[in-house]
Amino acid sequence: MSNGKVYLIPNVIADGTQEQVIPAHVLSALSGIKHFLAEDVRTARRYFSSLKLFPSIEALQFEILNKDTDPNTLHSLLAPVFEGNDIGIISEAGCPGIADPGSLAVKFAHDHGIRVMPLVGPSSLLLALMGSGLNGQRFAFHGYLPIDKHEFSKVVRELEKESRKLNQTQIFIETPYRTDATLAALVQVLQGGTLLSVSSDLTSANEFILTSTVAKWKSQPRKLGKVPAVFSLLST
Template sequence: MSTKNGKTGNVYLIPSTLGDMEPLEVLPISIKQTIEQLDYYIVENEKTARHFIKKISPRKSQPSLKLSVLNKFTEAQEIPTFLNPCFEGFDVGILSEAGCPGIADPGAAVVKIAHEKNIQVIPLVGPSSILLALMASGMNGQNFAFNGYLPIDNTER
């Protein structure tokens, strides 16, 4: 495939807020700058992703956004196609529903494929509920294991 300017695009891992806080109060300005440069996104939920992007960058053209949905209903064979814009020279952002993409998040599947295809993956700084819980626990952070979140359903929990 030919690429724009002969370069393969990058994949940016874009964190989002945890809870109902204003994104620019807790996320670094680099998140805003990255969102303003990207038109291609891989998201868990289109509606909430558009809302988050609009909060970060109110003047960003919503019709120009090209969103691929990655959730439990996404077919496995569809996931590699989400990276096609990279081979056309465009950068792609993976936007987590809450917290950091790839950390207990379906974005990990895309990151794995990006590495296999020699696409540069650039993680951006943001909140991770797992790390925030570890930080606040008082436990030794030198050695811990995350075995998944508790089930949402009370009977399963």
Template sequence: MTGTLYLIPNTLGEGDASALDLVLPAPVRARAASLHYYIGENAKTTRAFLKKVGTERPIQEIEIRELNVNTPAGEIDKLLAPLLSGTDAGLVSEAGCPAVADPGALLVRRAHERRVKVVPLVGPSSILLALMASGLNGQSFTFHGYLPVDAAERARRLRDLEQHSRKNRQTQIFIETPYRNRALLDTLLATCAPSTLICVAVDLTLPSEMIASRSVADWKKKPDIDLHKRPAIFLILAA
């Protein structure tokens, strides 16, 4: 009998253990504490998460293996091997829900191929939280991940997304590396039509949380917002 792969949500930012009560239900924390085998993007940050959650056995006795963008595809089966032998495992992301904008999706796909039971657990998703709070179209939306780094390519991509949003009345969602947030917002304001709605959601679930949803014209009147090195989600809806 194979083990079960539990998809364990993580918090969306730094904080003490008390912050877990706000974003992770007690049964999720209990399940996370009970597992003896973990797969995470970074072993050090996975241990830090487990210290906040609390574990039934000493952390040094919990096996933690890494799965990130540098993991060769051929290593996926090795990560699954303990599950195929009957051991339950937890897949945890650096922040938020695993396998969403996260390399863990490769492991989940392979788990299904090997008939391993996959159980997603409830926790924070910055993408959905931002969409919920944006006031934009929650019936039809697309998440695009990161946009091009090159300024000209990024502007072209944003024009394409705005045109698609206008044609289909669909919210477009994307993210950026925190230190490039300001550049992305500046490009949005320079590229999009005055009536296009832009929502910026920063530090979701943290005490410093800030969510603003305005037209491009209104953003230009008051663009002052501290985005430097803060995790943010960007959403647009073209009129």
């Protein structure tokens, strides 16, 4: 018996946008999959219900794959693949494996000769970079920055210095409830001539993308509220 495949299933990054951002070929691939790994089973079920694709969500099999997953359990989690069944990995938002624990299962699949099938879908990181006007030839993603003010300032200054040296766009994210605090802190720490881009609520009706110098951000302060955001900077 040949192994099944591992499909990387994109999720929406803004509620109610599935018809605009999830391509038809993703729906076609999904229709043949009954086994899934998800960060949160409840939200995964809700997402699949919104697609109106399956006769019954209850017939689908879900296992949890999140940041706390023990790598030693991956063989058990992906057992359906070794029985010839395809399995789908779904993120809470966006694309599995990008700032997402799905990469654990993807590496396992490669290590065991299992074919990996990434499917096209929305990625807040790429959309933010595309919309920023900053260097898209050389960039780096740094995940979340430290919460401690001293460590935050130290890391941001290091990233700014590295950006200037390498002509590299630095990208990072923050939880929605810290979006305004992070923006305010960046404006205080970064040099006035550094370009700072903020992208929030991407793909939604309230999408916001603005790139400007830190000096201008400081002179025209903004409050974005508790929204998911991507921050990018480029120092020249």
